[in-house]
Amino acid sequence: MNKERKQTNISELGEFGLIDRLTKAVTIKNESTVKGIGDDAAILDFKNKQVVVSSDLLTEGIHFNLMYVPLKHLGYKAVVVNLSDIYAMNAIPKQVTVSMAVSGKFSVEALEELYEGIHLACEQYNVDLVGGDTTSSLTGLTLSITAIGEAEKDDIVMRSGAKPNDILCVSGDLGGAYMGLQLLERENEVFKVNENMQPKMDGYDYILERQLKPEARGDIIAAFKRLGIKPTSMIDISDGLSSEIMHLCKNSGVGCSLFEDKVPMDYQTKQMAEELNINPLVAALNGGEDYELLFTLPLDDYDKIKNDPDFTVIGHMTEAGEGVNLQTTGGSSIPLEAQGWNHGK
Amino acid sequence: MNKERKQTNISELGEFGLIDRLTKAVTIKNESTVKGIGDDAAILDFKNKQVVVSSDLLTEGIHFNLMYVPLKHLGYKAVVVNLSDIYAMNAIPKQVTVSMAVSGKFSVEALEELYEGIHLACEQYNVDLVGGDTTSSLTGLTLSITAIGEAEKDDIVMRSGAKPNDILCVSGDLGGAYMGLQLLERENEVFKVNENMQPKMDGYDYILERQLKPEARGDIIAAFKRLGIKPTSMIDISDGLSSEIMHLCKNSGVGCSLFEDKVPMDYQTKQMAEELNINPLVAALNGGEDYELLFTLPLDDYDKIKNDPDFTVIGHMTEAGEGVNLQTTGGSSIPLEAQGWNHGK
Structure with a gap:
């Protein structure tokens, strides 16, 4: 003020x-x-x-x-x-x-x-x-x-139109808003102890901006029009990737395979996570507030988006019976759990 | 509960x-x-x-x-x-x-x-x-x-269409919700002093209902259709009659003469006001929460509503220069003042 x-x-x-x-x-x-x-x-x-x-x-x-x-x-x-x-x-x-x-x-x-x-x-x-x-x-x-x-x-695209074999895509990168919040909270704690301490936020402008001044991806909606794409399902990432994938799967009656190594994260997000000894994947999966768009496309549309730096393919939809799973870099498949309000976030 | x-x-x-x-x-x-x-x-x-x-x-x-x-x-x-x-x-x-x-x-x-x-x-x-x-x-x-x-x-009727000489009308009666609130607050004070005291609310069911379970006047909108009426301006009474009249006058660029003896009030409203030593007109003018409709009609429409018990003509609009005035039963004309949030309501 x-x-x-x-x-x-x-x-x-x-x-x-x-x-x-x-x-x-x-x-x-x-x-x-x-x-x-x-x-x-x-x-x-x-x-x-x-x-x-x-x-x-x-x-x-x-x-x-x-x-x-x-x-x-x-x-x-x-x-x-x-x-x-x-x-x-x-x-x-x-x-x-x-x-x-x-x-x-x-x-x-x-x-x-x-x-x-x-x-x-x-x-x-x-x-x-x-x-x-x-x-x-x-x-x-x-x-x-x-x-x-x-x-x-x-x-209009709802949460309910995803089909097995659709590719799962996300705009931008994830986990940044959560790591920005962790940084702000750390510096606030320091400030409470000593009001003369200057906050140490150098080099973290991107994740601070992700937390304090997020943007909504209207440019992605414009890109869909330009590329002649209509997603089969879509949701925005407010609660975290896990929670939103569960919503798409539940509403569409499908399962999902998400690949850990495909989840896009910014360098600052990973850097801050390392500094605070947090697994950056947890920030992406459960941190929330990224306000990126998570959507599914028919496999045939892959060529239209594969060269666009705004989109990342992070997995694909499966039959409901196969469940919602994270394919780890270590090669194992583990069921994804949504976190949110339940966990006192 | x-x-x-x-x-x-x-x-x-x-x-x-x-x-x-x-x-x-x-x-x-x-x-x-x-x-x-x-x-x-x-x-x-x-x-x-x-x-x-x-x-x-x-x-x-x-x-x-x-x-x-x-x-x-x-x-x-x-x-x-x-x-x-x-x-x-x-x-x-x-x-x-x-x-x-x-x-x-x-x-x-x-x-x-x-x-x-x-x-x-x-x-x-x-x-x-x-x-x-x-x-x-x-x-x-x-x-x-x-x-x-x-x-x-x-x-669609906005607040801005009232003309000088239009009649000013209100649905239902006013001041009841405010007097119901006074009753609830009185009994709550008594209860805080002695939890065994039974609340004394007999005979005040109408004003309690006006406060606790008000209704919106969709029936009046239906009546307008039936009677072939379109008000020139309209507003609902949430802050009190004075405040709403001021809104209509300001938005329409007109003045108003309101007649004290025409303001419709229920028997229970007057009764409770007497019991609590409050002027019931103050409850109608400044009490608020009545959710009745206040509207203006061309004089020519008077015949269409004069026999309808749901409507009361309470005044008429004037040139803006004449101001917004209350014509008292005593025969004097006093400027109306809106009360609301400003007065710590």
Whole structure:
């Protein structure tokens, strides 16, 4: 938070004054947005498209720690995380609503920083902020975002269409966001012990950015169009590769063989893992928050993607009876287990 | 909370197990719902209709007190409040997404009670629960609901169309929800002092229901259709009559004359106000949570509604320069002030 800026108590503006101030920069970018903020509801018109809708809730202390997450980054990430769900349907996000509950510890200027991030994400991804709710809470900050997107009916990709022998692909690389979080937590612990210690984060800009300012892969959806590809199933990686593979398999009624040595990881991810004595594969499988796209393609489409550095083939789908297995570099096959909320993450 | 029911810790089910259990009763009721819960996003198809979207966030300790609000009622009300926003656009709600953050103090059974209320509201208003997010929080319960509705383009009513000389009308009666809350708070205070005291709520079932189980006025939207009426402006009464009149006036660029003796109030509302030594008009003007519809009509439509007991004409719109005024029973005209969040409500 910028300490130089004047700090205004929210009660000086009131609810409507606050909303006006936070949303005055909003201009409508999409034809499907007929009416945005300022009435009981937003009005949207998608003509003959289908509409996709996704909601997420982020709470302080669980999904973010304001000790090391700047509010502007939080606002940006909160929007991006939802857009990622829309892209995971092979759809294009068009609108978001943002609701927030804030306690008295936040000033108007702090919320403006949060909204700077929200506006920046809307700008970056060409979506319109069309509504929401601003209210108070007894403790902390809660953000709730709903994203709305559109697609031609025939373009939409669900989790349920994977077939045995389809290849399993992922965009980008995995585990970085988790290792970035480990780094932030380590430095935060050091800071708590000695406030004069400078954080040691040199050379780890990539994994910090993966954690603090992730991007949603709209470019991959554009690449699918360009390459004439329609995945048979798709999901975004929010909980970790294991969990998402299990979702695809369960929803599609298939099994999967995942190859350990194919899982793409950045050099910094591996470096940080080594420094913290963590197996980097665990970060990729269970870390989550990578917001990459995991999808399946018919084997025939392999030639279309094999030379594209944005895609990595990491396995293939099998008959359901064969289960979901990790083929290790050591040559053994072990059942994959999804981790997530169950494990206190 | 039913103390007889087995209490299951949420961690026993995990996030996905919990969502499955809470949403297993969901069946799709609307043609516009192509795909509901279970993918990255819901898929909706509105053909040539316009889409309206509204979001609300409710936090424990601010919007509800679980000491006297049963979880089932809370779930019901959380949905209804959002549907009310959709009706206030003269549209028909079709889908909702429900996100919640819960702390460890809630059992699976408690959340099932909450969802019983959510499902009941969806059933009652014929809307589909199509998605959301379930996550943990450090303290308390936060609910975020997004409602989606549809309307023909020409049917949609915004806050901005009121003209001078339009009549100002309201459905139902006002102030009841606020007086119901006062009663609940009084009895809760008594209970805190002496747990053996039985709450004294006899004869106040109507205002308790107004507070605990409000309904959204879809019947009024149906009546508009039947009577061949399209309001020039409309809003729902969530913050109180004063605040909502100010919104209509500001958005429409008009003034208003409101007549004190026309404001509809139930006998129980007046009775409770007398018992607690509160001016019942204050409850109607500033109490909020009535979820009635406030709307303006051209004078020519007066004949269509004058005999309908669901509607009350409470004033008329004026030129903006005349301001927003309350005409008291004593014959004086005083400027109306909106109260809301600013006043620590």
